[in-house]
Amino acid sequence: MKAWEFEHKLTADAVPPELHDDNEADWMAYTEAGRASDKQLFHDWDNKVPGSKAPCDVVIAAVQSMHNRGYDVTEAEKFMEEGLKASEEKDGAAIQVATAKIFHALNEAPKDPASPYWSYNTYRTFADVEKEADFGPAAPYDVFSDDFAKKVTAGWMGQLIGGCLGTQIEGYTTEQIRKRFGEVYGYLRRPETYNDDITYEIAYLDGFIEKGYDITPADVAYKWLELISDGYSAEKTAIENLRRGLLPPESGTTNNYFYDWIGAQMRTPLHGMLAPGNPKLAARLAADDSIVSHSNNGMLGGIFNALLTSLAFTEDHIRTVVEKAVDMIPHKSEYYAVVKHALDLCKENSSWEPVWTACEERYKEYNWIHAYPNAAAEVIALWFGNMDFKETCHIIAMEGQDADCTAAPVLNTLAIMIGLDVIDDSYIKPIGDRILTTMRRYQDFKIAELCQWTTDAVRNAVKKQK
Numbered sequence: 001m002k003a004w005e006f007e008h009k010l011t012a013d014a015v016p017p018e019l020h021d022d023n024e025a026d027w028m029a030y031t032e033a034g035r036a037s038d039k040q041l042f043h044d045w046d047n048k049v050p051g052s053k054a055p056c057d058v059v060i061a062a063v064q065s066m067h068n069r070g071y072d073v074t075e076a077e078k079f080m081e082e083g084l085k086a087s088e089e090k091d092g093a094a095i096q097v098a099t100a101k102i103f104h105a106l107n108e109a110p111k112d113p114a115s116p117y118w119s120y121n122t123y124r125t126f127a128d129v130e131k132e133a134d135f136g137p138a139a140p141y142d143v144f145s146d147d148f149a150k151k152v153t154a155g156w157m158g159q160l161i162g163g164c165l166g167t168q169i170e171g172y173t174t175e176q177i178r179k180r181f182g183e184v185y186g187y188l189r190r191p192e193t194y195n196d197d198i199t200y201e202i203a204y205l206d207g208f209i210e211k212g213y214d215i216t217p218a219d220v221a222y223k224w225l226e227l228i229s230d231g232y233s234a235e236k237t238a239i240e241n242l243r244r245g246l247l248p249p250e251s252g253t254t255n256n257y258f259y260d261w262i263g264a265q266m267r268t269p270l271h272g273m274l275a276p277g278n279p280k281l282a283a284r285l286a287a288d289d290s291i292v293s294h295s296n297n298g299m300l301g302g303i304f305n306a307l308l309t310s311l312a313f314t315e316d317h318i319r320t321v322v323e324k325a326v327d328m329i330p331h332k333s334e335y336y337a338v339v340k341h342a343l344d345l346c347k348e349n350s351s352w353e354p355v356w357t358a359c360e361e362r363y364k365e366y367n368w369i370h371a372y373p374n375a376a377a378e379v380i381a382l383w384f385g386n387m388d389f390k391e392t393c394h395i396i397a398m399e400g401q402d403a404d405c406t407a408a409p410v411l412n413t414l415a416i417m418i419g420l421d422v423i424d425d426s427y428i429k430p431i432g433d434r435i436l437t438t439m440r441r442y443q444d445f446k447i448a449e450l451c452q453w454t455t456d457a458v459r460n461a462v463k464k465q466k
Helices: 003-013 023-032 037-045 058-068 080-089 092-107 126-130 146-167 174-181 197-214 217-227 234-243 269-274 279-290 296-312 318-328 334-348 352-362 371-385 389-399 403-418 425-431 447-465
Strands: 434-436 444-446
Touching (some): 037 058, 037 092, 058 080, 080 092, 146 197, 146 269, 146 425, 146 447, 174 389, 197 269, 197 279, 197 403, 197 447, 217 234, 217 279, 269 279, 269 296, 269 447, 279 296, 296 371, 296 403, 318 371, 318 403, 334 371, 352 371, 352 389, 444 447
């Protein structure tokens, strides 16, 4: 069995459970998992995502990811059954050996010359991107205006709405979501703000408050170590690398099988809010953040979502934002091929589902946490949502995949453009006024405080530049 076939079947067969309200307990259990080595490996081989309970096998997903990155993973795939059996039998000795065999095989895996991955350029830092991308000039925008504060508040609220909406259904396919819940337009249960995604933005903001636009990848890395105790996939590997003294970009590439996944893409709407109307600056900030844990297409995913939110401050229509953001991605990258393909299909069709069905099939070899299917989902939701908040929620929810990591930036971008006044209270009021996290600090604070911190940080950074 191929790794991608295993993961594809795992996701395709996954059925959402009945709704439950023990999400805080889920997150507490999740952060405590893996304190002992055997327990961590059992968790890596067989775990349920907090919130949605979607199944995930990180070890086999690593094999799948290296296949996606153009390597011949045949040798690693030989040990998957051994690991699955050890996981099922809770055999700590066997799972240690099987996992080591797989990772050794991945580290030694040769390039597959037939893989399309190698026909595209690769990008390691923003300097690589800047050589090929055309971000255009910054648009005039007054960060000291009331409009800026309102848009920041709208953006954060849109992101929180998206996170709450998507956390309930992430890790499932359109078919399975529809079977269980029908057409999803809003919350399926009481929303709550526990989510690992936003923690990285808060850590970055903490560093930006101190350093402003001079913040470096190393600054971000040390903020992770200071504030974030654990991570998942690419972020987990990066934190382990950072603890061993490997700083960006090596922290994002060394033994990191997941660096083309969605992690950077999920956490960079903030960077666009820090650089309103200035896509080049937003891209640079996002790239410097992204390379802590990601590289190449994973980094480009981080840039893409920062471009969306930055452009949203100064453009008049969401489709213009999508078109411009897609065009600013380096055209020789595979990431560009993904978002451009989705955009082209959008222009050729009159409704979202045929486009999404085509993309779902095209990216079936990719994990639901990979950047590619989720980037396509974002383009489709924004295009066919067409400035309508409720319909955008509907599309991004029904597309499934890593739904919280797609809904959050999509709704952040849209909310910046349309404002909170036109968003129905049924999305806003249930969230309340507090954000709860699993960070070492910032464990419990007000949404209004986050909005004020962001607004003040930008204004202070701009003052320092003058």
